[in-house]
Amino acid sequence: MRRPSIIVVPLVVLIAVAVWWMTDRQSPAPIPPPAPIAAPDLGATASTQGAARPIRPGENDAAGPDRSARAAEPPIKAQAPEAAQTVAAIAPGDAVAARSAQIRWDGPTITRAGVPFTVALRMTSDEQVGVVRMELQFDPKLLEVVSVRAGDLLSSANFGYRVLPNGSIRIGATNQTPAAAADAAMILVTLKPTANARTAELNISSLAPEGPAGSILYDNVMPFTTTVTP
Numbered sequence: 748m749r750r751p752s753i754i755v756v757p758l759v760v761l762i763a764v765a766v767w768w769m770t771d772r773q774s775p776a777p778i779p780p781p782a783p784i785a786a787p788d789l790g791a792t793a794s795t796q797g798a799a800r801p802i803r804p805g806e807n808d809a810a811g812p813d814r815s816a817r818a819a820e821p822p823i824k825a826q827a828p829e830a831a832q833t834v835a836a837i838a839p840g841d842a843v844a845a846r847s848a849q850i851r852w853d854g855p856t857i858t859r860a861g862v863p864f865t866v867a868l869r870m871t872s873d874e875q876v877g878v879v880r881m882e883l884q885f886d887p888k889l890l891e892v893v894s895v896r897a898g899d900l901l902s903s904a905n906f907g908y909r910v911l912p913n914g915s916i917r918i919g920a921t922n923q924t925p926a927a928a929a930d931a932a933m934i935l936v937t938l939k940p941t942a943n944a945r946t947a948e949l950n951i952s953s954l955a956p957e958g959p960a961g962s963i964l965y966d967n968v969m970p971f972t973t974t975v976t977p
Contacts, residue, residue, distance in 0.1 A: 848872035852971035875925035898932025
């Protein structure tokens with residue numbers, strides 16, 4: 748008759764174990780204690796006024812590394828514009844030498860056959876003119892050379908010329924006192940149109956003016972042209 752108690756005891760133990768097992772499964776896992784927070788870095792950062800201040804705990808310093816990096820960078824030097832650098836690189840004397848001289852013919856646009864006329868070759872130059880070599884060209888069937896002489900610019904020069912049968916005039920001059928020119932006459936050429944001339948032209952085939960610094964640059968020179976009337 749003791750059989751029911753034998754059955755009940757194991758059943759009670761089994762229920763207790765089941766209850767304990769289910770309770771243990773549903774219990775939340777223990778929360779580990781929070782890890783200690785490291786002390787904030789109190790490194791200095793640049794304030795808006797440029798003075799150093801420490802970063803306080805909890806302060807939003809997301810942009811801090813960027814600011815620190817920018818503060819550590821050397822200031823960028825302003826560069827002068829290219830044009831300004833180019834102008835600064837040219838010495839004042841070079842700027843004057845780079846300008847071209849101006850050369851032009853000065854003479855009558857209308858002449859008469861058989862009547863001599865004079866044409867001047869004028870020069871404007873900031874550089875001192877010391878030596879001049881040139882060759883002029885004309886049509887000997889239309890013009891005759893009466894005279895060739897030095898103008899005011901070469902009045903103190905050793906001057907010489909030669910007229911060739913093919914219609915060339917070769918001229919050379921060495922100025923003893925080089926001087927700048929302000930629309931000054933280098934040479935004066937007197938010509939006489941022939942009877943059958945209707946237009947006549949005097950052209951520069953070569954020209955080499957020189958100064959103390961070397962060759963003098965000049966702009967192109969148009970030929971001298973005159974209309975010849977009977």
